[in-house]
Amino acid sequence: MLSTDSTRIAVLMACYNRRDKTVACLEHLTIAAGRSGIDYRLFLFDDGSTDGSLDALADIADNRLRVIRQKNGGEGPARNAGICAARATWIALLDADDAWLPRHLDELNKLAEAFPDAGLLSTTCVEATGALPPQLPTPQTAPS
Secondary structure (H helix, E strand, C coil), X not given: CCCCCCCCEEEEEEECCCHHHHHHHHXXXXXXXXXXXXXXXXXXXXXXXXXXXXXXXXCCCCCCEEEEEECCCCHHHHHHHHHHHXXXXXXXXXXCCCCCCCCHHHHHHHHHHHCCCCCCCCCCCCCCCCCCCCCCCCCCCCCC
């Protein structure tokens, strides 16, 4: 866990030439966050995109979104910059070409509450190839 302001989760997303994916990824995040009601901020790190990735975000008016531009240095340095910039209880990593299931932030929050001394939380990763998101079993969030 990191030093915190009142933000529960800082979502870090590094983006490099993902114009075609970035807006859809943000829409999935907005759905997941809206259903959870969890306080979050999104830090989008543009890693020197040349395809107009940031232009695709021009119509998004959300005070939780902070866009940071930097020279292309790779995903690692972009995430490290995000970790330094974020002030939240938890950090969640989201790639620009990924999508979270609608209850993902809820699941992370439940895990954090069940394991308050944890330094790392993890959930299941699924590769979705169809139009509908896969149905996953509900994880056990506390020891029996």
